[in-house]
Amino acid sequence: MTTIHELGTQRLRDRIAAELERTRARTALLTEAVDDADLMRQHSPLMSPLVWDLAHVGNQEELWLVRDVGGHEPVRRDIDDLYDAFKQPRRDRPALPLLPPAEARAYLAAVRDKVHDLLDRVPFTDRPLVADGFAFGMIVQHEQQHDETMLATHQLRLGPPALHAPPPPEPRARVADEVLVPAGGFTMGTSTDPWALDNERPAHTVHLPAYVIDAAPVGNGRYAEFIADGGYDDPRWWSEAGWRHRTEAGLTAPLHWRRDGDGWAYRRFGRWSPVRADEPVVHVCWYEAQAYAAWAGKRLPTEAEWEKAARWDPATDRSRRYPWGDEEPTAEHANLGQRHLWPAPVGAYPAGASPLGVHQLVGDVWEWTASAFRGHPGFAAFPYREYSEVFFGDDHRVLRGGSFGTDRAACRGTFRNWDYPIRRQIFSGFRCARDARPDESPR
Incomplete structure (x- = not known):
């Protein structure tokens, strides 16, 4: 038996x-x-x-x-x-x-x-x-x-297109500009997910003051406004290290963008197409994201702020595995797994929103955070130091959420990615945050 x-x-x-x-x-x-x-x-x-x-x-x-x-x-x-x-x-x-x-x-x-x-x-x-x-x-x-x-x-790679996929879905919901996340503690990381990697462990409580986070990743349209306003030419918006890199690397726009008449075109997998305003911007480095946030009067969210917005459920005061709950992602929840070959427009995945109304936290673009890559309190390397621990320190910045090229097996609310702040060949974008004002209340 x-x-x-x-x-x-x-x-x-x-x-x-x-x-x-x-x-x-x-x-x-x-x-x-x-x-x-x-x-x-x-x-x-x-x-x-x-x-x-x-x-x-x-x-x-x-x-x-x-x-x-x-x-x-x-x-x-x-x-x-x-x-x-x-x-x-x-x-x-x-x-x-x-x-x-x-x-x-x-x-x-x-x-x-x-x-x-x-x-x-x-x-x-x-x-x-x-x-x-x-x-x-x-x-x-x-x-x-x-x-x-x-x-x-x-x-x-250069040459004719080698990969093919259908376009992502069109918007299905209107998305607010910002969402207020109330002050309080939440559980960050995990101690129970059996396939979670060492840098996601252990679960621990983090207390945060109230803050406001963008309800969606920053789109191409807004990023183009930053370019048009001279954002790449004004050192006010850049950190000292960021301005030095922008100057040395000759950055003037996201990777794979070129001028197209009065607008921009974007090369994706061997095909040029007009930049679409409501798609999340992709292929920007951490310094570019940081400069845009400063220009917009905001900042990048800390890693803890990103994770609370993605996982915390105010109705139950618990952290979910994903923004929408604990069930595995489907095609209705997020743009993952190379199902499409570019980010979906804002509002394309209402079923994937968090309880607070924050959209597209999983899939589409990896999102730069303000945080350097370090271990959670109580971190223990497993099964080898070279997976995470040797990368800890100020040299790497944390990215969260996964991209359209991330598989569901390597993407959950606790999953952490990291890279050098100059990297932009990866599928990286961002959203902004800011401190909440004393008079702000949920909308």
Whole structure:
């Protein structure tokens, strides 16, 4: 007779198998959309050749699942150093003796065969690494993160379009300009989500004064007003470091924008189209976001302010997993998973709004916050320091919420991303916040 425990274990095995298959299908789509020469080419010194990412996800799967969890002999020990992201800077990877595409695909298949065998027999309770399938979830999220990185590489590549997707939905709701978040405490982070990564842990209470946050990400129209008002030419709006970077890098508009008559055009995945005013601005760095916020008389939200707006439910005083609740994202909730190839206009996802009426907190664009990347109080590195801890400090700024290229497996209300403040090849945007005035009340 099958026990309840056995049924639960089989459901977990089935879920993991489905997530592995779904993720690998996306990897295949991204790497089969171009020919072998394109796979081997470096499209930007900021990015790896696509074939490096392809073999790297297989190598990580081998290291953690085949060797560590399974205790098996290596499939290819000789390539470990080639695909070590810390040993091999991105700019140098094209010169490495990388596996050619056919060999890389064969390697991934060999690793995956061993993982399927392992999945059929591994217990999920004998040590923290495998409890609730964590190691498998970590590998799914790692591959999905590299899939988003490969999608960003596709955005940088020149030549005819290689990726295709339908446009995102049109607006379905009117969205307010701002939302007041009342003062008080809320639970930030998580201690219970089984696949949450170490930097999301542990759950802890954060008390915040009242503040006001934009009800939607900043749109192209408003950002174009900042440009037209001389925002890129006026050092008043920029920090000292930001102005120095703006000057040295020659920034004049978001990445992939160019003048189009009296307006702007935006190149997305090989196609030029007019900039649409109500779409969230994308491909701006932290310094640009900070300068816009200053010009608008606001500031960037802290990471805690972003998360409270995204998760806190005033009716229950609890933090949800997502803005809309605890259920997994669907196509009605958010623009995720490469379903579309650019941000959706403001108001396109009313079902994904938070209880306070804040929209599009998940998907569309990663949102820069004011916060440097640090561990939560009580942070403990797991299962290795190089996932999060080595990046802590003032060099990296936190982004939240995910983009149209982020998969649902690597996106939840506690998920944290981080990058250098000069980066804008990523799918990054922002929303603004400000301190609440004493006379302000909810609208």
